[in-house]
Amino acid sequence: MTSEQSKSDISRARILDAAAKTFRQKGYAATTLIEIARAAGMQAGSLYYHFGSKDELLEEVLDIGMRRVHEAVEESQERLPADSSHRDRIRVAVEAHLATLLKHDDYTSANIRIFGQVPEEVQKHHIRQRDAYAELWRRILTKAQKSGALRRDVDLGLVRMLLMGALNWSVEWYQPGRTSIRTIADHMCLMLFNGIGIEEPARSRENETVA
Amino acid sequence: MTSEQSKSDISRARILDAAAKTFRQKGYAATTLIEIARAAGMQAGSLYYHFGSKDELLEEVLDIGMRRVHEAVEESQERLPADSSHRDRIRVAVEAHLATLLKHDDYTSANIRIFGQVPEEVQKHHIRQRDAYAELWRRILTKAQKSGALRRDVDLGLVRMLLMGALNWSVEWYQPGRTSIRTIADHMCLMLFNGIGIEEPARSRENETVA
DNA sequence: GTCTATACCATGATAGAC
DNA sequence: GTCTATCATGGTATAGAC
Secondary structure, three states: OOOOOOOOHHHHHHHHHHHHHHHHHHHHOOHHHHHHHHOOOOOHHHHHHOOOOOOHHHHHHHEEEEEHHHHHHHHHHHHOOOOOOOOHHHHHHHHHHHHHHHHHHHHHHHHHHHHOOHHHHHHHHHHHHHHHHHHHHHHHHHHHHHHOOOOOOOOHHHHHHHHHHHHHHHHOOOOOOOOOOHHHHHHHHHHEEEEEEEEOOOOOOOOOOOO | OOOOOOHHHHHHHHHHHEEEEEEEEHOOOOOOHHHHHHHHOOOOOHHHHOOOOOOHHHHHHHHHHHHHHHHHHHHEEEOOOOOOOOOHHHHHHHHHHHHHHHHHOHHHHHHHHHHHHOHHHHHHHHHHHHHHHHHHHHHHHHHHOOOEEEEEOHEEEEEEEEHHHHHHHHHHHOOOOOOOHHHHHHHHHHHOOOOOOOOOOOOOOOOOOOO
């Protein structure tokens, strides 16, 4: 049944892809249905056979994008051996989030990038979904903290925001080929767990260059 | 001479304030001149006495925003005793960046938020300015690293991006009164320098988990 | 300097042919 | 299912009165 693809389904998918890509690039308001239609290989009027309005199209793009990261991070946890360390749990979550965001997923990056500038009405419809994703991260971090893998004297909510910010902002600067997603994740985790400071007097030398 | 304020100057300033605020909230394309004019207490047509076009107005908002953070961070460095530690240098820079961004400065936050979705032509005009700001941070971090305050085996460019991301993203979630800017800066610096991990008995593998 | 009025254009959306 | 044609709206920008 999943392999059953009517012509309608195919067009729908093409439209969504085109919309995600364009929304991501130009933002919501600056994106015209004419552009989306052209990118999808059809005329603007034809979009309305598949979607009731620009906002409906937008909402589906946002929904898909958030669902994808959520699932990716969730699966990253499930795939892990039950006895994994909390650092590893966090590490794979970071990598899953980054990978979804940066590896040709216009849906998730569109969501991250434009959510703040989308009509309020639309935002309201997606708050629950965003909260659910935040809750997933909250759980991961809280468990780590409770079992002694993270310092207790920090505001985990704040840490989560800073962490998400560091990761999400990558959509603004990441360029495929220049740095691997793995390397970004490694640096993020190093900062998160160990920091990159060096104790004042001791000249600790550890000569491994992270490429 | 600075206290010399013609009526024109006052209106100009009011328009810019209104524009920064609205751009920040709604994004560039979704903001209409009608809105800006109303917020500035005049009619849309009147804006053209002060600015040649919507884009010209936008460019000035972007310019002011970037100039303000740049100056704030630069001054944070100059105000510091000459013998300050590199950690302190970085700490005050972080705080200056955050403070400018979050303390009722719609200009800087507008710049941060909408830059990626502004007409290419406009972006081009501001790349040099952004590079200069990035260069300021690059210098601060590099000096710290060279003098042994930061690990040598990290990609400082990557660290800078992650750091800026964590800070910049705060415009998306910060709410005055809930957390102090100082607290955010402290958490950021703790992560950056020490990390928030606690040594776990078993593995001492730092970053690079090569499969 | 700011207003009103309006030209001009682009967009989201609809209707009906094919 | 997609096209063409078209409407209605709302926006940027201009012109001229005050």
